[in-house]
Amino acid sequence: MDPAQEAHNREAFRQAVVNTLERRLFYIPSFKIYRGVAGLYDYGPPGCAVKSNVLAFWRQHFVLEENMLEVDCPCVTPEVVLKASGHVDKFTDLMVKDEKTGTCYRADHLLKDFCKDKLEKDPNLPAEKAAEFRHVLAVLDDLSSEELGAKIKEYGITAPDTKNPLSAPYPFNLMFQTSIGPSGVSPGYMRPETAQGIFVNFKDLYYYNGNKLPFGAAQIGQAFRNEISPRQGLLRVREFTLAEIEHFVDPEDKSHPKFPDVAKLEFLMFPREDQVAGRSARRIHLGEAVAQGIVNNETLGYFIGRVYLFLTHLGIDKDRLRFRQHLANEMAHYAADCWDAEIECSYGWIECVGIADRSAYDLRAHTDKSGVPLVAHEKFPEPREVEKLIIVPVKKELGLAFKGNQKMVVEALEAMGEKEAMEMKATLESKGEAAFHVCTLDRVVTINKNMVSISKEMKKEHQRVFTPSVIEPSFGIGRIIYCLYEHSFNTRPSRDGDEQMNFFSFPPLVAPIKCTVFPLVQNQQYEEVARQIARSLTAYGISYKIDITGTSIGKRYARTDELGVPFAITVDSTSSVTIRERDSKQQIRVNVDEVASVIKEVTDGQSTWGDVLWRYPTHSS
């Protein structure tokens, strides 16, 4: 298919999904009666039920299975915490302003749109220009503020709505800012992620876990991002639910006892090398990916496998799910490795889960800022002899030589690594002096033999003190749910073939309502049976909907299919009823007093529809 046609189809498909979702209140633009707010959405009744099913399964699959420590921290966060994490300084996007109206735009979006537009719509574009635009799109995320500004100027890009000139790009912090308490002197922010709440509690959680590593801590909660101009509907929003895991491990031992449980899985992976070489994602055996060092370590590999199981169990199509490794330039300098679970939908491949080995970065940052050591201890079975480097600057001599700069020189000497120190020791012993670069002074000074003593001593140590590494799987719940909607959306002809009917083929685990109850015709006896069944369903904790309208049974099936309800109970007698399965439209006949327990079996995962199908007589309508 040609790309334009493909784009058109994708757009049409998305419109069909989104129309259904809005019409059936899976979601609602927030504050719609006030014309809404860009980037804010409500989950309506079925959407809210899907979300709470997804979160309940997340808790079962991760928190319960791995015995994680779940915490629940506030959204309002004081500035100091987000200073330490780097968000106050670095959680920004580059913005340009319409110089006349003051309307704001994301600088990279404007440049991206311009290049895409030229490539797609200008048939006379010289090959050389096309190559240039393609190059800009490829390096877009790496452009500095200056480079972005220069390109915008060079291409003569103006404000999309008014064609007015644009300001130079400048950073806009994406956190919602507020003030804590009445004084106005305690700035705070709505948290941009839930992770920081876990990091600042590391000490207590480590203690709660019996001072043992490894352990995982988890948090589900709202996070906030004051987007400059939200796009992509439900995918880029200003408030969203995150589910995050911080798994703390000994940096010297990132093995995982349960890795063999997932090692045999095979799925689409997209290692860094394949991306750079222009190859496609390919099916890789997870055990081999770790063995070959494609994935940095077993624990990271274990979580990649668990995320794969989580997503596919929810109903994500495994052929439109891939794990893409971050390129060197995407990854934070401290990260050891990072993989995104990307799901393909009408917007392209969307990052829905990030799984990163963040090394010791976060705990170190909070240790530095708070002065509270966030470290773990490994007690040795018996004390160990350890060779220790001892550097003792002779302050008096250094003071005489360097006056006001004494402190900087002292600190630089103390900060020397083993190799550097031993080289200096050798030089001092052979030559009596050594050249030494003091980076805080930005110059080379001369150190004399009598200014410092360098030695190695054997010491007995009883324990090892270290900052744990953290492996962080972070789930964008709203994005996963949106992709699930697209992957579950189907269309089939109505019985008479006149109409195309939509339905969501959610697995029972995810379905917002587990079954509907229909009295076949409006009569008191059938309605009483329906109510009796409803009471048993409630007792089992199964969500249901009764539809007693006089509409034709076919229309009622269509209505409930469109909500993704997997089972429909039709009351057509007072002794036995039929159960219809949504996707196959097969029906079985079950006694009234058994029906709730059958529905329970097939919705809580004890049995499949296939299992119960042969136990009961089939029914043809």
Add this chain to the structure above:
Amino acid sequence: MDPAQEAHNREAFRQAVVNTLERRLFYIPSFKIYRGVAGLYDYGPPGCAVKSNVLAFWRQHFVLEENMLEVDCPCVTPEVVLKASGHVDKFTDLMVKDEKTGTCYRADHLLKDFCKDKLEKDPNLPAEKAAEFRHVLAVLDDLSSEELGAKIKEYGITAPDTKNPLSAPYPFNLMFQTSIGPSGVSPGYMRPETAQGIFVNFKDLYYYNGNKLPFGAAQIGQAFRNEISPRQGLLRVREFTLAEIEHFVDPEDKSHPKFPDVAKLEFLMFPREDQVAGRSARRIHLGEAVAQGIVNNETLGYFIGRVYLFLTHLGIDKDRLRFRQHLANEMAHYAADCWDAEIECSYGWIECVGIADRSAYDLRAHTDKSGVPLVAHEKFPEPREVEKLIIVPVKKELGLAFKGNQKMVVEALEAMGEKEAMEMKATLESKGEAAFHVCTLDRVVTINKNMVSISKEMKKEHQRVFTPSVIEPSFGIGRIIYCLYEHSFNTRPSRDGDEQMNFFSFPPLVAPIKCTVFPLVQNQQYEEVARQIARSLTAYGISYKIDITGTSIGKRYARTDELGVPFAITVDSTSSVTIRERDSKQQIRVNVDEVASVIKEVTDGQSTWGDVLWRYPTHSS
């Protein structure tokens, strides 16, 4: 007991509870390593589990049982919504400032502390003065800004920390303010309640419900309140979880089909009259309370009953739970009736759930502000003949007579009620003119016969259009949980009688962890059995903790009792194990392959401990 001793005991009890809660990480002052933020708390692992159990039961008890429509709306809310609801103008506390340091205090708190202090600590207080202070405490909530300021001045109250003079009281809005988007021109707030998200969606929800009343909508989520100076630990916080229900009913029919299910309940109620008369709360039969008009209507009564069942099922002591009716001066002018579920704890009687009949106020406010009619329709089975009042002002005549005031007179004429209009009609017919008070002009004008035509006409109407009333049960989840902690906290002597041991007697439904698994001694065989049991527990979705430390079994029981874990499995052989119940300390012996299903039975409510006790041999340790 004398009041001072009683206060001391309460304080000591609270300290014991709070120490245990903090030590076992039920909660953690947020951002502790940065010295915390007043009024912000984290739920640590057991607290977070208790909270999610309470919320899951809330969903089962309310949303599922009543087929409510659950929604999930953002916390970030644009100003227009909270303008309409009245929060921007009225959600304030009166604040005074230390005139030198700028430190802020709640004006009523200072006055309250002053009066209490005098009453408790001044033995020479004249009876007359004591009566005055008691009166001030009684009317504290009704004092205006000016009255509060005058009292503070009269009593010479100064800033508690510095003794500096204080400013006059002024209102401080309790919402956290922020700005939506990058332009700085769209003010927003963190929602102070979840209810508004439901009201603004009324139209869609009514449609979703098949355009039928009554129906309930529900929302669980974070709400925010930027307290001036948070007090009372976990009870008054700056961010908290609310669970709110908005039940929409026809104002002309507030009956409830399920009211008979709760009518027979009897519990402590505290009607307005009893409070005013200085009587105590008393046990009242709910059915009678509604029949006698103590409770305004059946639907309100139904929810009072359901709230009673919810709280006592969680483990709230029914003798320390009462339903207190709002006094006339506590209730908003539009409210038809309002009851608070109050729970007694060491801080006194604490409002944990509010159950209010808010009439049509909220929907009308949003209808007015948004211009979108939030109304319901009742179609008549057949058209009805309705007598309609028709008032037609003759604008030309009115213009000649009243010039620039014409519009006000026209509007006043059109706004006349039936009685007033018919009187005017009679007067005009008999005397040719009538005196008419125009309130917007604040004067009486003379209306002539030719200025207005008043008549009654019969009209056919096909439906009734009306604004539904709303009954709102609103749950402060954190407060309920804190009271539950106090009501579940117990102390008993250790086996050797040397120590007092704490334990939480949570019902299994609420318990943060359902069972612990202890290998009796450290050996590989027992640990393998423990792991096997753990796997079955996970498969059943039961949370557990394995404790393989070599500590004595008594200490391990104590540790798990203190977390409120109801059952402990001790592995003392490879074929059968013991299950111990926390409160009774009774033990039974169960086969290894049965143990998980027994635990499931007694934790999911299928059976009680009493039920299984006779099925298995008891074990004495």
